Amino acid sequence: MSDPRIAAIPDVHGHAKGEHKPYAEERPIAYSARMLFLWFYHACRRGAPRFLMVSDHTNYLTFEDPAAVNLVRRALKLAEAGDLYGAAETAGVDVAHAAVVSEGLRKGMRFSIGAEVDNDPRARPDAQNIVDAMRPDAIIRSVHFITIEHPEKGPDYQWAFDRPEFVELFDHVGTDRTWQLYVETLFDALDKLPANIVGHFYVPGTFGKWPAVATVEKYENQLLDLCLRRGLAVEINSRFLYRDNPEDQRKKYLDANRRLIRKAKSKGVPIAIGSDAHSPRDQGAGFAQILRLLDEAKVNEVIFPIAGRLARVALRATKEHLERRAAVSVAPLVGSSITGFGRAELAELETHGPRRGRGSRRTAVAARRTKARAPAKRGAKKTARKTKPPRKAQKVRSKAAPRRGTALRRPAKKAARKTSRPGPHAKKPARKAGAKKKAAIKKAVRRPAKATRPVKRHAATKKTAKKKTGRRR
């Protein structure tokens, strides 16, 4: 991995339930917390992809799945908090596994759990209810079946057109008709059914069956208009690139995806990248080639579903990012009468403005963290206002601000609780000085990691500010 951005590309598409079996042998497979935990463990061991979403097929769904998803989410929380025994016990893994995942999480890796929901006739009729009960971070909507008239089995036959067992039906249906039925089915599903990401749009081309480029282009345009209308992201799927496929087909596939990326960018449709791994070794596979396509189209932001929304992840700090960051050091005119704010309030704005700016690049991880820290914020404000002298208040703020900007959740909270305790002595300078000192120490401990790792400025990797683990990489 030469380009560090490759590891930063979120992989939104993976199947912890394993590789496809022959079509007739596939049966539902229950999730276990262990299975999910280990799926993420492999990424953590590698340090890539840093953002990983698992998204299994609906025909594998079972009643046990939501409980297992719940359990693994709890295990991940314990691992993040450093409770290795708790995490191991909860997920049913070894402490060594929990340690690797814990370190990954502390470095800023993130694991989301979604589902690839399609029109598989083998799926249980209540599949969507089970998916909903999993509280998926995102739903990848895809189509693996089209309804055709089978030469022997008659009408209303559900053809799994991307399965090798049934490839000869292309001769019967024809490539153009196959694509037409495919996009009709897909667009209808996207219009009516729950979805966040459109999965592998070019899947009918799996066996090299492509209609004329103009036709594909027409479908692409329709797809992107639909995405825009429905607020969907479009997935660039790398599976074809790392599977055993002939070079000319690979080129065709790359050309199509290059086009899709370019069009998505110009229309403003968010782009997601998925490896469609069915084995841990394929997580993030083919992303080097995808990155080249992204670079060609000058796409620097892709999405990662987290906490049920599509967060944007910047792969590289751009000039825009850097300028915004540089603006942090420019102090506003304290006491300016234009705003009509008091000095203390201006001091607040001073530390808040830039943070808000950076915030627009944050992923939901950071957002959630800020939320979790909300009490700290309120507490700090209170202290700043009570301890009037504006300059000092300003100092406290500017020290407190970077602390909150960094990642350590628990100590930050604890410290904040202390400063914010609304006791009668709140005005005593001694208390304030103590808190200040503490903040200063904390800052001193944490700051360098951030400064020495400029690459990490993008989105969710802020966590790396936790430098002890960060260094061990």
Ligand SMILES: [Zn+2]
């Ligand atoms: Zn699929």
Ligand SMILES: [Zn+2]
């Ligand atoms: Zn898939």
